[in-house]
Amino acid sequence: MRDLKVTPIKNGTVIDHIPTGMALKVLRVLGITGDVNSTVSVLMHVPSKQRGWKDIVKVEDRELNPKELSKIALIAPDATINIIRNYNVAEKHTVALPDRAVGILRCANPNCITNSREPVESVFLVRSKEPLRVRCQYCDRELEDVAGHIL
Amino acid sequence: MGGFTGRDVLSIADFSRKDIEVVLKAAKKMVPIARGEKANRTLEGRILSTLFFEPSTRTRLSFESAMKRLGGDVVAFGPIEASSIVKGETLADTIRMVESYSDAIVLRHPQEGAARLAAEFTERPVINAGDGAGQHPTQTLLDLFTIWDQRGGIDGAKIALVGDLRYGRTVHSLTYALCSFDVELTFVAPAGLQMPKEVAEHVRAQGIPLAVTEDLPKVVPNLDVLYITRIQKERFPDPQEYAKVAGTYRIDAEVLRGAKKSLIVLHPLPRVDEIAPEVDATPHARYFEQAFNGVPVRMALLSLIFGGAP
Ligand SMILES: [Zn+2]
Numbered sequence: 001m002r003d004l005k006v007t008p009i010k011n012g013t014v015i016d017h018i019p020t021g022m023a024l025k026v027l028r029v030l031g032i033t034g035d036v037n038s039t040v041s042v043l044m045h046v047p048s049k050q051r052g053w054k055d056i057v058k059v060e061d062r063e064l065n066p067k068e069l070s071k072i073a074l075i076a077p078d079a080t081i082n083i084i085r086n087y088n089v090a091e092k093h094t095v096a097l098p099d100r101a102v103g104i105l106r107c108a109n110p111n112c113i114t115n116s117r118e119p120v121e122s123v124f125l126v127r128s129k130e131p132l133r134v135r136c137q138y139c140d141r142e143l144e145d146v147a148g149h150i151l
Numbered sequence: 152m153g154g155f156t157g158r159d160v161l162s163i164a165d166f167s168r169k170d171i172e173v174v175l176k177a178a179k180k181m182v183p184i185a186r187g188e189k190a191n192r193t194l195e196g197r198i199l200s201t202l203f204f205e206p207s208t209r210t211r212l213s214f215e216s217a218m219k220r221l222g223g224d225v226v227a228f229g230p231i232e233a234s235s236i237v238k239g240e241t242l243a244d245t246i247r248m249v250e251s252y253s254d255a256i257v258l259r260h261p262q263e264g265a266a267r268l269a270a271e272f273t274e275r276p277v278i279n280a281g282d283g284a285g286q287h288p289t290q291t292l293l294d295l296f297t298i299w300d301q302r303g304g305i306d307g308a309k310i311a312l313v314g315d316l317r318y319g320r321t322v323h324s325l326t327y328a329l330c331s332f333d334v335e336l337t338f339v340a341p342a343g344l345q346m347p348k349e350v351a352e353h354v355r356a357q358g359i360p361l362a363v364t365e366d367l368p369k370v371v372p373n374l375d376v377l378y379i380t381r382i383q384k385e386r387f388p389d390p391q392e393y394a395k396v397a398g399t400y401r402i403d404a405e406v407l408r409g410a411k412k413s414l415i416v417l418h419p420l421p422r423v424d425e426i427a428p429e430v431d432a433t434p435h436a437r438y439f440e441q442a443f444n445g446v447p448v449r450m451a452l453l454s455l456i457f458g459g460a461p
Contacts (some may be wrong), residue, residue, distance in 0.1 A: 111283050113264035118241050120268055138264025139285055140162070142349065 012038070012060035014082040015072065020045050022075050022147075023055035029071045029150050030059065038062065050078075071104045073097045075147045077129065097129050105134065106149045112139040122151075155455035159270045160278045163288040163324045168331040171295060177451035178296050178444070184220050185447040192222030197457055200253035202228045202245070203280070204260045209420075209445070210280050210289075214257050217449035223457075226252050243272045250275050255456060258282070276456045284320050290419060291324040293448040297441040298376055301415050305329070311337040311370055314380035314400055314425065316346040321419050322380055326350055330357040337362040337370050341396045344386065367400060372409040377402070377435075378417045379425050403427035407435055417441050 018026055023042050027033075032040055038061040048054035063083050064072075072079055073095035083091035103121035107114050114122045114136070123137040135142050143149055155173070159165075166174075183189040199218045201211050206229070215225045228249070242265060249256055250273040258266050259280040266279035266286065281287040299305050310329065312322045316338055326346070329336065336359055338346045345363065354361045364370060371377065379402055387393035401424055402416060418426055418438040430436050 109263060111262050113242065113260075113262045113268045113282075116242070116262060118268055119243050120271065136264070138267050139283075140164075140263070 008087055009039070009041075009058050009060045009084050010087055012058065012062055012084050013064050014084060015057040015059075015064075015076070016054070016080045016082065017048070017050070017078050018055040018057065018076040019051075019078070020048075020053040020055050023057050025075050025147055026055075026057050026072060026079075029075065030057075030064070030068060032059070067104060069093065069095050070098060070101060071150050074101065074104070074132065074150060077132070097126055097132075099126050100124065100137070101126060101134060104151055105143060105146065106151050107136045107139060107141065108143055108145070108149055109136065109139050109141045112136060112141070114138050156458035157276055158456055159266075159276050160288050160452060160456070161266045161270060162279065162286040163291040163328045164286075166288070166292075166328070171292070171328065171331065174292055174448065174451050174455065175296050175299050177455060178292075178447045179300065181220075181447035181450040181454075185217070185443070185450060187220075191220065193454060194218065194221035194223030194457055197223040197255075198226055198253040199223060199255050199257060199453065200226045200228065200249050201257045201280075202249055202259070203230055204258075204265075206230050207259050207281060209442075210259065211257075213445040214278075214280065214449055217446050217453055220446070221450055221454060223453070242268060246272045246277075249273075255453070278452065278456075281320075284318070286324060287320060288324065289445070289449055289452065290321055291328050292452070293441065293444045294321070294325050294378070294417065294419070295328055296448050297417060297437060297444050298415070300444070301437050301440070302375065302413075306333040308332075308375045309335045309337070309373055310376040310378065311339050311367075311374050312346075312378050312380075313339040313367060315344045315382045315386065316340040316380075317344045318383070318386065319380045322378070323347070323350055325378065326354060330354060330359055335360040335362075337364065337374070339364055339367050339370060339400075341365060341382075341400065344382065344396075368406055368409075371406060371414075372411070374414055375411065376415055376417065377410075380419060381421075381423055381425055397424055401425060401427065402430055404429050404433070407433065410435065 023044050041058040043056040045053050079095050081093040082089045101124040105122055105124050107122055124134040125137055127133040127135055132146055184191045201214055203211055218225050246269045255276045257278045257280050258269050260282050263283040263285035265282040266277055270277040279286050279288055316322050384393050414435050415437045416435045420442050
C-alpha cells in the first residue's frame with residue numbers, strides 16, 4: 001500500500017472514499033472552519049483502487065453522530081467512516097442516505113414555511129439517490145444545489 | 152388513502168383516483184342542498200374555523216356557505232384578525248389556539264407548506280385553501296367535479312390547459328390530478344409561460360398522451376375541455392409584449408368556430424380579458440357552473456371529514 005503521508009491517529013474518525021474535490025465540503029458540514037483544538041488531516045486527490053482518485057479526512061478526538069453521518073451521505077454517498085479508539089478501528093460504518101433527510105438541509109425556496117420562525121425541522125424526501133434528487137416535504141420544491149444547502 | 156373521517160386535505164397528490172371519485176359522487180348529491188332546494192342539518196353542532204392570512208373572499212365564502220348549508224357553524228378569522236393574532240406569533244401557536252374554537256380548520260396562507268405545518272400542530276383536520284404558490288386542493292377537486300359532471304365522466308377527455316402554465320398553481324395541481332384518469336392533454340402557453348419541466352415530465356412518465364404548443368386556434372377543434380387561466384400583466388416587463396400575448400390567448404366566438412358542439416370552456420375566475428363576454432351565452436361556457444361547484448364540492452369534503460358521508 002502506498003504511503004498516505006499521514007500517521008495513524010489514536011482516537012477519532014477517518015472519513016475515507018470521499019469523491020475527490022469534496023473534502024473541504026465535508027469539513028464545512030462538520031463545522032470545521034479553522035478554529036480547532038485537535039488535529040484535522042485533509043488528504044486531497046489520493047489514488048483510489050475503486051475510482052481513480054479520492055479525498056480522505058481524519059478528525060482526531062471526535063466521533064461523528066448520526067446526523068453528521070447523514071449530512072456526509074448527501075455529498076459523499078460512498079464514504080466509509082472508521083471510528084478509531086486507541087489506534088484500532090473500533091467501528092466501521094458506510095454512510096447511508098435515509099429516505100427522509102430530517103433537519104440537515106435548508107429549503108432553497110425563500111417562501112417555504114420552513115424558512116420562517118416555526119418550530120419544525122426541515123424534511124426532504126429522497127426521490128432518487130443516483131443522481132441525488134430531494135424534494136421538500138412542505139413546499140414540494142426540488143432542491144437543486146444540495147451540497148450548498150446543508151445546515 | 153381510504154377513510155375520510157378526520158382526514159387532512161393538504162394536497163391533491165394525497166388523493167388517489169378512488170378518493171377523488173368518492174368526493175365527486177358525494178358532491179353530486181350535495182348539489183340540490185347547495186342550491187337551497189333541499190335542507191340538510193347533518194353538521195349541526197359542528198364548528199369550522201376559516202383562518203385566512205391573505206384575502207380570498209370567494210374561497211372563504213364558499214367554505215362558509217358549504218358549512219352552513221349542512222347546518223354547521225363557522226368562526227371566521229379574516230386577514231385582519233389573523234394578522235393581529237399573529238404579531239410575532241408562529242403559525243404553529245396560532246393553530247394550537249384556533250384548535251380550541253372549532254372542529255376543523257380551513258387555512259389560507261401566503262407561504263408554501265403552511266398547511267402541512269399546521270396539520271402537524273393540531274389533532275383537528277386541516278383543509279388547505281391555498282398556501283402561497285403551492286397547493287389548493289379544493290380548487291382542483293371542483294375543477295375535476297365540473298369536468299366529470301358536465302361530461303358524465305373524465306376518462307376519454309381531450310383536455311387543453313391554456314394560459315399562464317408556468318406560474319399558475321391551479322393548472323399544476325389539475326394536471327397532476329388528471330394523470331389519475333385516462334385523458335389526453337395539450338399545454339397551450341406563450342413562450343416563457345410554458346408548463347414547468349417537472350410537470351410535463353410527470354405527465355409523460357404516467358403514459359398520458361401530451362402535446363405542447365403555442366397555437367391555440369389549431370388545437371380547439373379537437374378538444375372536449377378547454378381550461379383557460381389568467382395571464383398576469385406583472386409577468387411581463389414589457390406592456391406591449393403582454394398586450395400581444397393577451398390578445399392571442401383570448402377565447403371568443405371566432406376561436407370557438409371550429410369547436411366540437413360538446414366542448415366545455417372552464418376558467419377558475421375571476422377573468423379579465425381571457426374570455427370574451429359573447430362566449431357566456433354559448434353552450435360552451437361552463438365557468439359559472441364551475442364557480443358554483445365550489446360549494447357542493449366543499450360540502451362533500453366537509454361531510455366526509457366529519458364522518459357524515461351522504
Ligand atoms: Zn420547502
